[in-house]
Amino acid sequence: MFLSLLGNRRLCHPGHGLRIVISPKTRGRRAAAEKRINASHNIESKLSNWKRARKWGKAIYLHIYIYIYDVVQSLIIERYPERLAAPKAHAINPRSLEILRQFELGEKHVRQLGTSRDDSSSVNFLTNLCEEAIGRLPYERMDPAVLDDTPEMIHNIPQPALEQELSNFIAKDPNVTLVKGFSIHAVEQTENEVIATIEERLTGQLHQTKSRHLIACDGRRSKVRELLGIESESEDSDQTMMTIHFNANLRPVVGDRVGMLYWIMDPVAAGFIIGYDLDGIQVHISQVDVEEHPVESWTEDMCRAKIRGSIGKNDVPFDILSYRPWVFRRQVAFTFQEGNIFLAGDAAHSFPPTGGLGLNCGLADVHNLAYKIALVHRGVATSSILSTYTAERRGVADSYSKQSVKNGKEIFALLQSLKTAGVEDVIQARKNMMAALANPAQRKRVEAGIEGQREHFDNLELHIGYVYGATKPPPHASHYSPKFVPGARLPHAWISFPDQLSPETEATKRSSLPREPVDVSYIKEFDADQVRACQWSTLDLCGPDSWTLILGQEQQTFNITLLQKHCSAIGVTLNIWRLGDDFEIVRQSWFADEVVHGGGVLVRPDQHILARVTAESDGEDVIAELNKHLGI
């Protein structure tokens, strides 16, 4: 998919998936914008309208959700008229939901769609869906305590449903032109312009677009990456996998063993089922023995046998909707930038789904990139800020990719540990499995192996704990700790606002908050008081198009006026929130301690800390950090 952004003043945002959403800054403008939607479906007219509107542009190829604030004219080009129906991603992690919230992209509505918390909070290990349950683990952090670390608990929703939600935002935005059925053909760039040649797939006709920047989100086999000759670090694996997309009502089959994932141990169907919707849509993923069953030889009947085997009963009706082979490998591009062209999402990095990290990583890529591009378009930052994109995001993608491969290798080794590995006779392999499970010592080993998978299914530190600029990956995927260091996501704490705000606060700061409070009433364990206490997060203080200074009440020495004057001179919007005056911490007192003792933090538009304000700070040091980041 490819997008061009024009005339941009304040842009920002989250990417991933397949569409780009661009939104005007103000509600009034948004309403006016909605009225101006051009109903034309004529691609030529869309392209020519876009060309006429273009002042400065940026093009994005691929499959990305970008949300751009204010007047940014963008062109998105998607190769296919419709997305694949196969669901792929389901786990939308806390960070992605925090990003959707920051950009008011309907995170509350997304939570109402998809898989319920009850249905999705476990991972089951079974011989097959009807027979023996061998173990169960929690699926990611869905306990109420996780809300001490994030305002947004993970949510599971099939990728097409999420993409549809985001496309609804795009459809309403007159700053975005989305054309489908076009494919990238060639790309070239000068210092200030990217020229893309795109092919209309139906007619073979070529068109050219010119833009200032281009973000390529064209997936794992990215044509843009290929055209630019960007190589990737990868570990090839000869392990071929098969995804079978099927439709069945599994609820009566699984009974009370509901869960997001079902790992099937039976060698007839060893692999896992993602239960996107237990009443309907599922996929089964398994390793393929290509010696015995080359992928070309697969038939629908073979898929049916796998699904029957994983269900464990012959009388459960189901339909095979599709089946598709893929290779289990990780791949991370050596750079995510070539001049004014950027790679994001799977185009930049792809890894196996064992971890549920791919789509989430792509969204965070664009969250990191978009505000930087916006600042360059507005003339606030020089293009040197753009080189921080690879520097910051590549390390995160690398750690995600390695964790996903590690998870996959360990869990498939576990499936093979039931004395079934290398046994070609499936009936014999099944007997071995049953004998192994009947043997107390062997069963204990299997149960310990399942216990060893906990980290695989709890990635909170990977989701919200990474630090841009860190030289080492997080030591453990699950062990999240809040960090008040430059590069870290601003730690979350629940906050409240005084009933009476000063007129200045009301007018300026409040307008940068999301329109609606967080709603945690979906946590059945919470009483009304607890729900009321969890309405606003420290992350809400950070508007997507502003910089945020959070200060402790006792911070006296820091020269705020100096910083304010500087920001206003260079065109940076700065919001200052003072603990005790402008907001209170509701629960997590450690946040207050950090801010009070450390003085405060200056936070970037993507909610990551730029600099700490110390008690000794005179303002000049913070200004120097800001200027360094902006490249001025």
Ligand SMILES: Cc1cc2nc3c(=O)[nH]c(=O)nc-3n(C[C@H](O)[C@H](O)[C@H](O)COP(=O)(O)OP(=O)(O)OC[C@H]3O[C@@H](n4cnc5c(N)ncnc54)[C@H](O)[C@@H]3O)c2cc1C
């Ligand atoms: C079974 C499975 C489960 C998964 N589960 C999770 C999960 O739970 N959580 C998670 O975070 N991730 C998960 N993932 C990974 C996730 O699906 C991917 O990371 C995500 O789809 C990547 O999105 P993307 O937009 O970067 O690329 P893609 O989804 O590949 O989209 C690329 C887009 O670009 C378009 N395109 C391609 N070439 C061109 C061209 N030349 N010109 C114009 N357009 C083009 C394509 O048509 C497509 O629309 C899972 C993946 C699988 C397979």
